[in-house]
Amino acid sequence: MIVAVPVATVWTNPEAPRQLDQPALQHPLRIRDWLDSLSVPDRLQLCEDNLVQTQALYGTEVIPVEQRDNWVKILIPSQSTSKEAQGYPGWIPAAQLLDAPEFARLSAGSRAIVNVPTACLFDSQHQPVLEISFATVLPVAETGDVWTVVETPHGKRLLRTDQIRLTSALPGSVPNGQAIVEAGKQFLGLHYLWGGMSAYGYDCSGFAYSMHRSFGITIPRDAGDQSKQGTLIDLAQVQPGDLLFFAYEEGKGRVHHVGIYCGDGKMIHSPDSASKIEMIELAGYKLEKELCVARRYW
Missing domain, CATH: 3.90.1720.10 (endopeptidase domain like (from Nostoc punctiforme))
Incomplete structure (x- = not known):
């Protein structure tokens, strides 16, 4: 399964979210509304009561291991942890995940990594579709000077070329820290x-x-x-x-x-x-x- 929202919060269990966390559970995601509503004590509770485990960005592949009502217990292979050999564990609302086997098979080839705080995905008519986060990684279908075509869980989309870094251009490590x-x-x-x-x-x-x-x-x-x-x-x-x-x-x-x-x-x-x-x-x-x-x- 694939994360289908800009960032999915991974909860400790389905009972963990509070009423004030509802904007973070939806699709479309209301991440800014959620964070703007949180007081410092609200934010502290996420840690002190062990409500949240991690987050996963748009396009991240996850392994489903259990479903309970509208929730899916998942593992995140790209987030290695001593907690679980196959990847970081936790629960995500099913509405924020998509079964996209064709996208999941796109493992080879160049990838686009967003290198600005947020970037917008555009459709083929250059209309904005979705805001995504820094470090979101998506397979590249076609590169250009102004626009790069990327594969997403929702089909081909466009990203501005000046807002991404191509993995094909990386020498395997950064030139310096x-x-x-x-x-x-x-x-x-x-x-x-x-x-x-x-x-x-x-x-x-x-x-x-x-x-x-x-x-x-x-x-x-x-x-x-x-x-x-x-x-x-x-x-x-x-x-x-x-x-x-x-x-x-x-x-x-x-x-x-x-x-x-x-x-x-x-x-x-x-x-x-x-x-x-x-x-x-x-x-x-x-x-x-x-x-x-x-x-x-x-």
Whole structure:
């Protein structure tokens, strides 16, 4: 099955959504209405009550494992996790999924990755059809100087060529980590969202995941798993684009946070439900003593 809305929130169980979360469950999706309505306590509850697991962008393939009324329990193969070998688990409203076997078979060839915060899909008459998020990945049917034709779960659509990066143009890794930092800077001031994986809101590891994903690099979904893979980097040798991890008990406990090193002793990250994506000086930062490991994926 394929995600058929700009971003589907993946819930812990069908009972998790509150009444105020209804706009996030619909198709068409009302993501902005939902997020605009959430107070800081509402956002904190998503985390503290373990309501949300992650999110999945338009066109993401998921594996259905169970259906209950209007809900589908799924696994997300593109979001690796120690929770489940086949991919990140959770529940999505059935209305936000589409059975699109022909689209699912389009595994080979070039792909378009949205590299601006949001882009619009257009129909063949150049009429706007759907707004999609940064790091959305869609198969390419035809490239052009102004428009690129992409395959979607709803058929062929158009994207502006200047709003995408083609995987066929990527050498397998970004030239340097500074490109990851520059991608992240587009989102300075964006409100944190627990489980967030889209340009409408990121959590700390979702932000790290998505900045890499925009260059065709897939890393684990959660900070704990991210801290165990990639290339281990000495903390004295970190470069822009490296991931910095923070653990409880002054770095000796469980990893609970990740940020992207920017150079010059600075880090860009999505801090917590009461905050927005920011760039900070590591020296004197409240988590400074919890810095425990650095990893490189580029």
